[in-house]
Amino acid sequence: MTIVLSTLNARYAHASLGLRYLLANMGELTEQTSIQEFVIGAKTTEMVERLLAAAPRIVGFGVYIWNVEETTRVVAMLKQVAPHVAIVLGGPEVSHETNGQEIVRLADYVVTGWGDVTLPKLCADILNGPKPLMKVHAGVQPPMAEIALPYSLYSDGDIAHRTLYVEASRGCPFKCEFCLSALDKTAWPFPLDNFLAQMETMHARGARLFKFVDRTFNLNVKTSLKIMQFFLDKIAANPDDPVYAHFELVPDHLPDALKAGIAQFPPGALQFEIGIQSFNPEVQALVSRRQDNAKAAENIRWLMEHSHAHLHVDLIAGLPGEDVASFARGFDQLVALGPHEIQFGILKRLRGTPIIRHTEAFKMVFDPYPPYTVLSTRDIDFPTMQRLVRFARYWDLVANSGRFANTVLYIMGKAPFENFMSFADWIYARTDATHRIALDRLAGLVREWLQVCGMPKDEAVALVASDYAGRVDAPAAKPAVVAPMRQARHLAA
Structure with a gap:
């Protein structure tokens, strides 16, 4: 293969949608192009050996916040x-603040932003001349109807064993400053009939788990209803x-027509990811987040x-202007609403996001290494x-894991944040470990x-045992369809 497109996924289950888009749009170079995926933690020498086995002239890498350090090696x-x-880089991590990055210094070329059109042209110039003079090439955004959809490039093995990422649209009309989508001008939909035809083909091949990466699935209710009807018809x-379908919802936009569609789904068929981020109106205004x-x-x-x-x-x-007391109030408010999972994240300064404008005024200090977490x-x-970082970790282990569904209610009591923080402080003092x-x-x-x-001890033993199938080391049976492991919204490809 003349061209190898590669990336390091966070997990094997995370099949790269980005690489498949690139391959689907390589045009005349398609037959000379292959995909080689890895998982973070693999040995560098083994990855290099596998990449070179095809004797490529060009290797392209999708670079993300979770893989930039290993990809640099x-x-x-x-x-x-x-x-x-020739090494070509693309992806969100190298699309912003490009100068000064070690991986960019090492590489030959960088495509920033959309690569569907720009990467094939760049590769053709590298192979056939004239040799590109510029190192950094701004990605050209084509009309959505001209982008070849990649879903036929999911293999039978992908369909059988991996999360299948799909998107009915790209972009986001909102300007939340902690998210890379703040840089988008709007959301751009793919032609719906063609998209649903691709979903039909995937389903016929055996696909049953679809994770939509659209930032605002319910922005256009007519489109949302048509997509949901596709899944309802299959059921x-x-x-x-x-x-099983996973969607990301705008939290304050749930009209009656959408509610009626959602109500038709049986248990185990639908997951919604809902970004509240903060319930503090002053903090929301600071980060340009519009939310009722x-x-x-x-709606929750x-x-x-x-x-x-x-x-x-x-x-x-860790958002600017939010102290622990404010966050605690928001956390307690969300607990009272009773969602199945609360993803407690710590702010990250993603390259290119406008959140940096608050650095001086709010004395924000970020880790200089990925994932650039606020310190x-x-x-x-x-x-x-x-x-707070430890709270988030123990919350995943005890609450979000589903292993202590009865017990965690007692731990939280009438002051969920305060009581769980006391538990987190205690367990860390006892173990000196979070992993x-x-x-x-x-x-x-x-x-x-x-x-x-x-x-009393006997009551404690009985309560913890109530969360298990008779033994503390044997979790109770899970639902037949389990939500896929997710990557945080602001880290997603």
């Missing part, structure tokens, strides 16, 4: 052992062959009471931020904490 080794191979045709908090809360409550959708709701700690702000000092805590040890620690809070 791969590129550095490639330039040492195969300096004749109605064969109720014993479950289909009352309507958003009302309706979804919990009148639909079978699984709700995954996001909050971000402290004017309102939250470094030690307190680290407590590699075995499940049986975690269950024992939870039982011990219940006793510290005054619960």
Whole structure:
């Protein structure tokens, strides 16, 4: 193969949609182009060996916040052992603040932004001349109807074993300053009939798990209803062959027509990711986030009471102007609404996002290394931020895991944030660890904490045991269809 397109995925289950788009749009170079995917944590030498096995003249890398450090090592080794191979970079991590990045210095060319048109042209010039003089090439955005859809490039193995990412639109009309989509002018839909025809083909091949990466799935309700009807028709045709769809919703936009469609989905068929991020109106205004908090809360409550959708709701700690007390109020408000999962994230300074404009006024200090997590702000000092980081980790282990559904309600009590923070502080003091805590040890620690809070030992043992199928090391049966592991919205490809 003359051209190899590659990336390092966060997990094997995360099949790269971006690489498949590029391959689908290579035109005359398609037959000379292949995809080679890896998973972060693989040995650099083994990745380089596999990339060079096809004797390529060009290797292109999709570079993201989660893989930039390891991809930099791969590129550095490639330039040492195969300096004749042209290295082309693309992806969000190298599309902004491009100058000064080590990986950009090592590479030969960079495509910023949309690569569907620009990458094939650049590769043709590299192969056939004239040799490009510029290192950085701004991606050209074509009309959406001219972009070849990539879904036929999901292999049978992908369909059988991996999350299938799809998108009915690109971009976002909102300007939330912590998100790269703040740089978009609007949302651009793909022609719907062609998109649904592709979904039909994927379903016929056996695809049953579809994760939409659209930033605002419910922005155009007519389009949303047509897409949901596609899945409802599949479910109605064969109720014993479950289909699972994941969508990201604008939280304060849920008109009656959309509610009626959502209400038709059976249990285990629908997941919504809902970004609340903050319930503080002053913080929302600072980061240019338009959100009707009352309507958003009302919609979450309706979804919990009148639909079978699984709700995954996001909050971000460390936003400018938000102190711990404000975040705690928002967290407690969200807990009271009862979503199935609360994703407690810590703010990250993604390259190119406007959030940087608040750095001086709010004394925001970010980790200089990926994922560029905020370390402290004017309102939250470094030690307190680290407590929040640990809270988020233990929350995933105890609450979001679903392993302690009954017990976590007792831990939270009437002051969820305060009480769970006390638990997080205690468990960290006992273990000095946030990772590699075995499940049986975690269950024992939870039982011990219940006793510290005054619960008799036999009651603590019984409560923790109620969350399991008779043994503390054996989780109760999960639903037949489980939500896919997600990447945080602002990190997604």
